[in-house]
Amino acid sequence: MKFSHILLIVATGVFGAGCSSIENSRDLANPKVSATTLAQQVCSLCHGIDGNSTSPKFPNLAAQQPTYFMAQLKAFRVHNRLDPEGVEYMWGLSRSLTDEQIKGLAVYFSAKTPAPVPGATADAVTIAAGKGIFEKGIPEKGVTACSACHGPQAQGNEDSPRLAHQHADYIVKQLTVFQRTEERHEESTMKTVAHELTRKNMEDVAAYLEEFPAQ
Amino acid sequence: MSSPTYRGQRWHLKITAYGLGLISLLTFLLPMQARAVPAFARQTGQNCVACHAGGQFPELTPYGRMFKMTGYTIGERTIPLSVMGLASSSRIANAPAGTAKTATPILATASVFLAGKITENMGAFTQITYDPYAVDNGDGTFSGHSNADNMDIRFANHIVGNKQDWIYGVSLNNNPSLTDPWNSAAAWMQYVPVPSPSSSQFIDGTAPYPGFASGGNIAGLNAYLYWNRTVYAEVGTYRTADRALSFMTAGASPRTQLNGSNNPYWRLALSHEWGPHNLMVGTSGMLAHVYDDPTDTSDPASVGKFRNTGLDAQYQYILDPHTVTAQVAYMKTEQTYSDAMSAGLSNPGLGDTNTVTRAKLGYTYQAKYGGSLSFFNLKGSTNNQSDPATSGITYEAFFIPVQNIRIGAQYTSYNKYLGASTNYDGAGRNASDNNSMFLYVWFTY
Numbered sequence: 001m002k003f004s005h006i007l008l009i010v011a012t013g014v015f016g017a018g019c020s021s022i023e024n025s026r027d028l029a030n031p032k033v034s035a036t037t038l039a040q041q042v043c044s045l046c047h048g049i050d051g052n053s054t055s056p057k058f059p060n061l062a063a064q065q066p067t068y069f070m071a072q073l074k075a076f077r078v079h080n081r082l083d084p085e086g087v088e089y090m091w092g093l094s095r096s097l098t099d100e101q102i103k104g105l106a107v108y109f110s111a112k113t114p115a116p117v118p119g120a121t122a123d124a125v126t127i128a129a130g131k132g133i134f135e136k137g138i139p140e141k142g143v144t145a146c147s148a149c150h151g152p153q154a155q156g157n158e159d160s161p162r163l164a165h166q167h168a169d170y171i172v173k174q175l176t177v178f179q180r181t182e183e184r185h186e187e188s189t190m191k192t193v194a195h196e197l198t199r200k201n202m203e204d205v206a207a208y209l210e211e212f213p214a215q
Numbered sequence: 216m217s218s219p220t221y222r223g224q225r226w227h228l229k230i231t232a233y234g235l236g237l238i239s240l241l242t243f244l245l246p247m248q249a250r251a252v253p254a255f256a257r258q259t260g261q262n263c264v265a266c267h268a269g270g271q272f273p274e275l276t277p278y279g280r281m282f283k284m285t286g287y288t289i290g291e292r293t294i295p296l297s298v299m300g301l302a303s304s305s306r307i308a309n310a311p312a313g314t315a316k317t318a319t320p321i322l323a324t325a326s327v328f329l330a331g332k333i334t335e336n337m338g339a340f341t342q343i344t345y346d347p348y349a350v351d352n353g354d355g356t357f358s359g360h361s362n363a364d365n366m367d368i369r370f371a372n373h374i375v376g377n378k379q380d381w382i383y384g385v386s387l388n389n390n391p392s393l394t395d396p397w398n399s400a401a402a403w404m405q406y407v408p409v410p411s412p413s414s415s416q417f418i419d420g421t422a423p424y425p426g427f428a429s430g431g432n433i434a435g436l437n438a439y440l441y442w443n444r445t446v447y448a449e450v451g452t453y454r455t456a457d458r459a460l461s462f463m464t465a466g467a468s469p470r471t472q473l474n475g476s477n478n479p480y481w482r483l484a485l486s487h488e489w490g491p492h493n494l495m496v497g498t499s500g501m502l503a504h505v506y507d508d509p510t511d512t513s514d515p516a517s518v519g520k521f522r523n524t525g526l527d528a529q530y531q532y533i534l535d536p537h538t539v540t541a542q543v544a545y546m547k548t549e550q551t552y553s554d555a556m557s558a559g560l561s562n563p564g565l566g567d568t569n570t571v572t573r574a575k576l577g578y579t580y581q582a583k584y585g586g587s588l589s590f591f592n593l594k595g596s597t598n599n600q601s602d603p604a605t606s607g608i609t610y611e612a613f614f615i616p617v618q619n620i621r622i623g624a625q626y627t628s629y630n631k632y633l634g635a636s637t638n639y640d641g642a643g644r645n646a647s648d649n650n651s652m653f654l655y656v657w658f659t660y
Binding site: 025027045049050054087093119169 | 335376
């Protein structure tokens with residue numbers, strides 16, 4: 001049997017086995033595609049199948065607060081969230097999602113278990129400084145404690161995202177967006193909170209949240 | 216004779232016409248600023264940087280590779296049409312007599328892409344290129360010509376579970392390794408494109424690269440598998456792109472003629488992603504049976520054999536504002552001369568072996584400013600060929616003012632050319648005489 005014949009048989013098998021199926025669809029404009037399918041076929045490519053992303057370029061979504069999650073996807077969809085990576089990556093992906101699909105995605109990722117960020121290796125001094133800011137804020141600068149809104153376990157609530165085990169680089173970049181731009185204008189509280197933070201403050205609290213040692 | 220009033224009306228009309236033209240142009244250009252680039256970007260709605268590392272097409276990010284491997288099907292169907300153009304100017308340090316278009320800005324090439332999602336599981340990346348300088352008429356004029364360029368039509372499926380992740384698919388394509396998702400693969404490990412006028416004959420795109428000896432413009436059917444984003448395996452076989460497959464090399468003349476359909480291609484790669492880093496180490500190969508003369512396939516004894524074996528690796532660091540890429544590729548080509556050709560050779564029965572090594576280091580800042588440094592080295596035996604040894608270094612700096620325009624300056628310097636550093640042609644020409652500056656503006660929409 002010729003090599004090309006073998007390949008043709010393989011090709012026919014592949015076509016037959018994987019005939020167009022909505023369970024494996026990557027169509028972002030079909031309301032019939034389930035949120036689970038979209039999470040697996042599209043979102044997981046950057047955010048991980050379990051909501052724990054490999055690259056710090058993309059935020060972890062595991063156990064993210066569903067209400068907050070839905071608000072963000074809707075903000076991307078109507079172009080209310082203008083931070084660069086939101087514009088570059090999320091505006092397009094969210095543009096045709098239905099409310100039902102967005103709700104389903106929130107349920108999917110909120111049910112996932114967060115994993116510690118691999119390779120988080122901040123030193124003890126940084127972690128202690130970050131913990132201090134997270135739990136007590138910086139009173140002399142009027143910076144409130146992060147835990148006041150994000151919860152003592154950084155687990156978040158309806159309006160505030162979960163931060164525990166989030167990538168440090170992502171947190172620093174978002175704090176910078178809040179502090180220096182109007183790109184996330186819907187979350188004005190964070191502009192006030194981030195106003196007095198130095199770069200070092202941001203890095204300390206981000207390192208602490210990324211590692212989030214057991215209490 | 217025109218009255219002052221009439222002349223005033225004409226001017227008014229002219230200004231209005233220019234104004235409308237300008238408004239039309241701006242209306243056309245402005246959306247590009249916001250959401251530019253070809254059909255793929257319109258399909259996903261994403262920016263170039265989502266799929267292209269640091270925004271420098273064609274190099275892919277990990278997500279871009281997944282987009283390709285899943286058959287260009289992520290997103291929503293749109294008009295699958297894009298265009299690309301290259302304007303350039305080339306200058307050779309010591310241009311041979313009769314070099315055409317030296318240091319002259321030219322519209323070098325223009326391409327139309329038909330690319331995008333076709334069905335849930337099928338997509339295509341096909342390119343047709345027009346070369347205004349395809350034929351040098353010898354009297355200072357040129358004739359343009361269009362031909363099929365890159366073509367990859369594929370079917371893919373992605374099975375995702377909590378512990379297992381499988382992508383598999385098949386591709387009908389016209390160039391070995393065009394299907395490859397990594398840019399250290401032969402079809403992608405080269406600065407492209409190359410304008411036709413002889414002023415560009417020594418720019419990097421014409422310098423040795425680790426390609427397959429069969430060349431492009433053939434037709435292949437490949438099957439591939441990517442397991443847990445770790446192991447990539449691909450096998451395929453190529454044949455002459457004739458009959459129903461002739462569209463894949465339309466306009467290419469003469470078309471490469473392979474003997475039969477048993478010209479296997481294979482690829483195995485291991486990849487790993489950690490934090491903002493990713494690494495691939497791979498190997499590939501091909502066995503091609505090629506007619507000596509593409510215009511004459513009457514003699515079965517005129518089929519030569521090329522065996523290619525390649526090794527390549529690619530490392531990327533992608534985390535704003537930095538993008539770093541390091542690539543290295545090595546390709547060995549073992550040529551067995553056809554019986555017909557062998558009879559007339561100085562060492563009948565002996566083949567020749569060439570090796571090409573290429574390494575490239577690139578950096579992009581804020582997906583706007585970038586540069587790269589590339590090294591190439593070709594060595595070969597001299598049983599029945601003259602010494603092909605050619606080596607050099609290419610430096611490139613570029614600027615991406617908006618995501619679909621790249622302005623670049625590329626300088627290629629030769630240490631050795633066709634076997635020697637000095638007097639390589641016996642007429643006193645040195646390798647460094649070929650050093651070339653290539654300036655370009657690359658635009659895509």
